[in-house]
Amino acid sequence: MSTTVVPSQAEVDPAVWPGIAGVPSGPRNRIAATVAEKIFATAVNTLELRVIYDDGTILGKPGGGPRPEMRIHRPADFYARLGDNGLIGLGESYMAKDWTASDLTDVIEVFAARAAHLVPVPLQKLRGLYLPKPPRRERNSTANTRSNISRHYDLSNDLFALFLDSTMSYSSALFDATGKDLLQVEWGALAAAQQRKIDRLLDQVNVRQGTRLLEIGTGWGELALRAAARGATVVSVTLSSEQKELAEQRIREAGYADRVQVELKDYRLVEGQYDAVVSVEMIEAVGYEFWAVYFQTIDRLLAPGGRVAVQAITLPHERMMATRRTYTWIHKYIFPGGFIPSVRAIEDVTDRYTSLRVRERLSMGDHYAQTLRLWEERFLARHEEVAALGFDETFERMWQFYLCYSRAGFQAGYLDVQQLVFDRRP
Known part of the structure; x- marks a missing residue:
């Protein structure tokens, strides 16, 4: 019997990395996280990528040969970050060790190759309403x-x-x-x-x-x-x-x-x-x-x-x-x-x-x-x-x-x- 060791967040210094040590929460975030999970799962099922949860759940197109693997260790935290900040959350969740990869470049390349199509077109048109804008500073x-x-x-x-x-x-x-x-x-x-x-x-x-x-x-x-x-x-x-x-x-x-x-x-x-x-x-x-x-x-x-x-x-x-x-x-x-x-x-x-x-x-x-x-x-x-x-x-x-x-x-x-x-x- 094998076990999966979930990476620890203990080394994240909240004074230096407050956005990484903490996870977004609240009613609004719960809704956003649910939407993010659905969008992510739909996108992954069209990509040459395998996403594996620590409980054994697998996302990805059926069949096919070897693919880059993304392993999600803390799905609730991962989707909370993704729902809160979109692709900023993808990077932050990697920094927080919510997910790891067999080969990080290969995994990101799969997303990059389909960057214009990962989010449904109707939601893309609304990006200005829910994604952060560049700060004036x-x-x-x-x-x-x-x-x-x-x-x-x-x-x-x-x-x-x-x-x-x-x-x-x-x-x-x-x-x-x-x-x-x-x-x-x-x-x-x-x-x-x-x-x-x-x-x-x-x-x-x-x-x-x-x-x-x-x-x-x-x-x-x-x-x-x-x-x-x-x-x-x-x-x-x-x-x-x-x-x-x-x-x-x-x-x-x-x-x-x-x-x-x-x-x-x-x-x-x-x-x-x-x-x-x-x-x-x-x-x-x-x-x-x-x-x-x-x-x-x-x-x-x-x-x-x-x-x-x-x-x-x-x-x-x-x-x-x-x-x-x-x-x-x-x-x-x-x-x-x-x-x-x-x-x-x-x-x-x-x-x-x-x-x-x-x-x-x-x-x-x-x-x-x-x-x-x-x-x-x-x-x-x-x-x-x-x-x-x-x-x-x-x-x-x-x-x-x-x-x-x-x-x-x-x-x-x-x-x-x-x-x-x-x-x-x-």
Whole structure:
């Protein structure tokens, strides 16, 4: 006779994680939980997924071969969270150990592949009435943006160093592989793939000796370093004090302090003229209502004959429009104030508000899936070091959910990442 050990919630600190330590309750929540259970069961019965309760109950389409398994340990808590906050509750219930998975990415990928169809259409039209809206304090105004950025990027340079490669690049790499070979890339290939991504961006905007380059979003300095090595002078702006500190240290150690200036500054406040502008996965933090300002700022700063390269995570346009006013688990726990654009939205904004035009696009979604796989493997392997930095188990489960949630989106094709090149040619 076998028994199932239900994961404990005892380690969840209510002072740090009040929304995880506590479970929604009350008459309204009981109704919402009942509805959520019915929607979830109906959806699961259309998916290539097996859901197993600890009492042996199984949900899922009959028949078929092996499928990812989701095991629900505390169904009452799971549906209470799901009913209270929709997909935010799905992530929170994982953080609380209400459910576990045979392979977390595989389970989330099943949901991601059918994201537009999981909730019945009539209820989708009512999402604005029952789902939380983005709080105004997370709107990416000049007053709020630094706080939004700090909540993620100022967590700890040491934390990011545990799972990033030696380039400290926190964006999609570009591997020297395609198709099935891409699925086999290993940790040792990541640093070179990150540099390949950066070099392609610099090539596309003709960065060379004497180029005046503006980088919007410093990261930890790798792009500025590689541009300086080509002889460019670089102004790089960030709102993360932690990133600025480490980027400047790396730049000094490489001997390029005379060529690179890192400023703690909102992109909207930058002045000057630049031959090239590069921004890697920063537009996602700009916010839907500020995209026009973002590109107008770039347009204003770009010298005649200059070029722009933007690496951007993207959504299909229809999903972007359907979710643009939705508050998600990613907003609440990972990237407050963020929003992912579509390629169409970028082209529409630049056509309408600027003289910039998209001249080239490279899709790299499969490469991001493998980048995230390597980060996840590295992060999970450094459990003791993460704990030694003061991050508890709930944080680790949150971070694992974030990495797997993101990878699942790219594997399912729900997300993509693009390198877009702009100029002003008629």
